[in-house]
Amino acid sequence: MFITPHMFVGVAIGVKVSNPWIVFFLGLFSHYLLDFLPHWDYLTEIKIDKKEHFLKIFLDFIIGTIIVLFLIWDLPNKIIILIAISSTLLPDCLEFIYNNFKVKKLKFLSNFHHKIHYWKYLSFSQGIPAILIVSIAAILIILS
Numbered sequence: 001m002f003i004t005p006h007m008f009v010g011v012a013i014g015v016k017v018s019n020p021w022i023v024f025f026l027g028l029f030s031h032y033l034l035d036f037l038p039h040w041d042y043l044t045e046i047k048i049d050k051k052e053h054f055l056k057i058f059l060d061f062i063i064g065t066i067i068v069l070f071l072i073w074d075l076p077n078k079i080i081i082l083i084a085i086s087s088t089l090l091p092d093c094l095e096f097i098y099n100n101f102k103v104k105k106l107k108f109l110s111n112f113h114h115k116i117h118y119w120k121y122l123s124f125s126q127g128i129p130a131i132l133i134v135s136i137a138a139i140l141i142i143l144s
């Protein structure tokens with residue numbers, strides 16, 4: 001799934017839970033749960049072998065960061081929220097390192113990550129509803 005919905009779910013976790021360890025593990029679990037949902041992805045692999053791939057990942061991250069900053073600006077628990085966002089993005093960061101630098105020790109995580117993506121290669125129209133539902137639900141939780 002995109003970076004931005006993972007970030008929204010991270011913020012929702014960080015807003016509702018205060019224990020940093022629980023936040024970390026919920027964030028990690030949420031990543032795999034979201035990846036399991038039938039969704040559309042703009043890349044099939046987190047690999048920067050083309051300028052266009054870098055641009056897509058960069059834009060996704062920047063758009064997510066700007067919206068998240070707007071959402072959490074007045075909230076007091078920014079450290080917990082940062083832990084949550086970091087853990088929601090950790091599997092994709094490790095996947096990025098594995099795909100681009102071939103760190104063999106991360107192969108089992110990459111295999112697991114790919115197996116979790118049960119609903120791969122959906123079209124945009126088939127895969128966008130899950131992304132929108134997750135994003136809207138997370139934003140509603142953040143704002144509640």
Ligand SMILES: [Zn+2]
Pocket residue numbers: 001031035091092113
């Ligand atoms: Zn992922």
